[in-house]
Amino acid sequence: MAAGGAEILMVTFRVYRYNPEENRDPYYDEYAVPVDPSTTVLEGLFYILENIDSTLSWRCSCRAAVCGSCGMKINGKYGLACRTLVKNLKGDLVILEPLAHLPVIKDLVVDMTDFYEKYEVIEPYLMPKELPGDREFRQSPQERKELDGLVECILCGSCYAACTMCHWDSDFPGPFAILAADARLRDGRDREGRERLLSLISESGIWRCHTELRCTDVCPKKLSPTEAINHLKREAVIYPFFSSKSRELKRREKQLKGDETASPEKSMNRRDFITLVLIGFISLATVVFAGLFSFPLLRRGMRGWKRGWVAAGPVPAVGIGKPVEIAYSRKKWEGGKLSSYPQKAYLVKGESGDLYAIDPTCTHLGCMCFWDDSIRMFMCPCHGGAFDVNGRVVLGPPPRPLRRLEVRIADGKLYLRNEEEEGVS
């Protein structure tokens, strides 16, 4: 195989060996292989099988970097044996090892079951929209271009083996699977669209990626799973606000409970929300500013149970299961003086009529969540986390439920207390 031509060099192939039928730990064998400038690593392996050691096992098929069978670690870098020219490895030692993160069956052959299952879990197939008569879907060349760099993946496992997150988290689907998910997400023919994100925005999903770019580095087809993952992260942030599926689910749930007030269509868009929050903050700031001046007076007046409680204005009307936003301020001693921070909370009336408040600070990375009445969830604008009316995690990366605040009503006013905080009054 490697014969012919003038410039033949002898190169050492050091190959990882493991045979489950032998009672022996994995070891390395060395073989002297003649190579010319055009010899690939795959051809070197065939030379060994045919002339030196017929017990060596590895997978291969197309020898043209299309089938994805011969993914392995070549001199420390994952790639395809068929596509790697020995001369490009520079040096006279070629070290071959199996793909990482997958159990070795024999020599360079690994068990890909997990890998294929992860591909399956992201549902890589098209879920078509309503079919266009008896013809094909219309898709403009620009729309088709969106799929370039995503649909060429050959599932060789190089990125999967190179990804450190695949090592740490066995639930992480891996770069190749997310790439395939992105291909469908961007495909206008797919009816699921962004809904496909639902299975990927958990802690072990897209957020597991730490952008190390190892997948992109090793991809033999020069694709960038990192780019796909980042695209999905962006989508995930926007997604829940518009999610027709989760809205629909919630609406049905409501109907089942016989709630008449279900309003499926109402939703708030991002800009409206930001405007609202801004207005809220400005008015809040005004109140707080005014409050600051009168604070020394207040302080002197606080006695008894009021210690550790914060006033949050008059008691608003609140319906069962319909949280109402309330503003209050939290004070802290800083640099010898008392500073005040505007806060928000949601006042909630539980099904049994009990009253409590929820601190909307996301337990993932501390972003401020807001109540989206259309889907009846607290949504985090940063990473797509979602909590139900009780503050329990429904979706996304948050590790804990939202914090609850104690509520007390006195003199027609609302007071909140956070047990974790030092009593500031």
Next chain:
Amino acid sequence: MRIHAHELLVVGGGLAGTMAVDEAALLGVDVGWISKIYPIRSHSGEAQGGINAALGNNPEGRDDSIERHAYDTVKGSDFLGDQDAIEIMTCEAPQRVVQLERWGCPFSRFDDGTVAQRPFGGGGFPRTCYGSDRTGHFLLHTVFQKYLTMKKYITLYDEYYVIGLIMNDGRCRGVICFNMRTGQLEALQGHATIFATGGSGRIYGRTTNSYSSTALGVTIPYWEGIPVKDMEFFQFHPTSIIGKNILMTEGARGEGAYLINDAGERFMKRYAPEYMEIAPRDLVSRSIMTEIGEGRGINGGSFVYLDLRHLGAEKIKERLPGIREICLDFLGIDPIKKMIPVLPAAHYTMGGIDVDYHCRSEVPGFYACGECACVSVHGANRLGGNSLLECVVFGGRAGTTAGNEVKGKGAPERSEIAVKVLKRKEEELGELYHRGGSENQYHIADELHEIMDTKVQIFRNRAGLESALRAIRDLKSRFQKIRSVSEGNVFNYDKTWTLEIKANLDIAEVITLGALRREESRGAHYRTDFPSRDDERWMKHTIARYTESGPELSDKPVSVTKWQPEERRY
């Protein structure tokens, strides 16, 4: 001893096999799917150029029609293709392409949003639908993804090598498999079995085919007495890169690439003045070999240039990114700046298991489709873009026909026959693997490649073929004395390669005998001592049956419906 049973068995994970599995599962049939490699690793994924269908999407080919596609195919086949089968294929083509598009295949697009089509060799119209130059890859992944949605009907046995059939009462009742993981034989019983095992390109040394494309799939039924057809017709693709023989798609020429000889001229003007570079493959391959033979190869060597440079960087990157990648990886050449050195290489097995257009063989319960079968829609020469089409159309038909036959029967009960055949196969393999001789089977394979590459090539003649036949028979007798294979049960590829070499030797003999017997030139089969087509004597298929003493050849008539043979000009 493990015995499995399903209503239907499908062998092969390529486009035809997967299509058959999908169509059968759509009927709700319980399918056992066997593949020697994981399905998406199959050679179908290497197909680059496209799939033919008279959709008429191209503004320059609006008046294309099913009849024109059929006529081009009949003419391309040099009138050896069965015209009834060809009509079925071209008629089903548009709906199959639409079906695959709806299953999610990312075809390239025209501005109006329809599936893009480009001109291809031997086609009078731009009717080859494509997805850049990775059409096979896209199609294979699409049908595989479809399988994922129907897994409850399908049991996949991947990395199982089929090594024999379970035959009883003149019916095929299942297959015997070699499980790569355990090294043990297992029996799979089924009311019907579909073979879709692909081509036999690895009989040749210079081939565009993958390592998996060996003759084993054709040989298993052949060994059991099911005849093979037209094996002497082997297509040589005009353009494969020198050295590695990796395919450079015909789509490159379809997009306007030139073939250039040492004098810098587009030599195709001498051979096909009208069609030039997009003449059919047999003609282009012969033209290249003539140029080389007459000393006009580049620097007098045995290759010519494929010139893409005038297409411009943008078009190459958009429509032919895959072949650019191959050139960069394997030759270190960027086709945007440099010409690609190419030469013809063995590419497609027109012949195969003899089946009708329902994919039925003469043995009840045994079906075949795709490249391992010979329906025959390609006759003496296949047109580019018709192979993926054949896989899709006849793969689908096989799945439907066989599926309807077995539907509702339930998996067959465990039969003693299966156990008996399994034991017999174990003994046979034991003998093959422990011959204890001194011959290296891989060196025998290398010698076979050498013989096929020099003597059973594009140009053939009696003297060459006779010496090839002697040499192949000599190799077969030497193969009786091969060394014992290495011990070990888990992923012992030494065992499977040895079996595949045995199969290659047998089919090489059939090819050579057929080529020797057919004293005419037709399509890909060109005899320098009989340079013209002889319809009176040879407008018929060659049938080969296995006997202990070697292949037994006979004839079978060609089906003619609308088109009488005429002179073939391009």
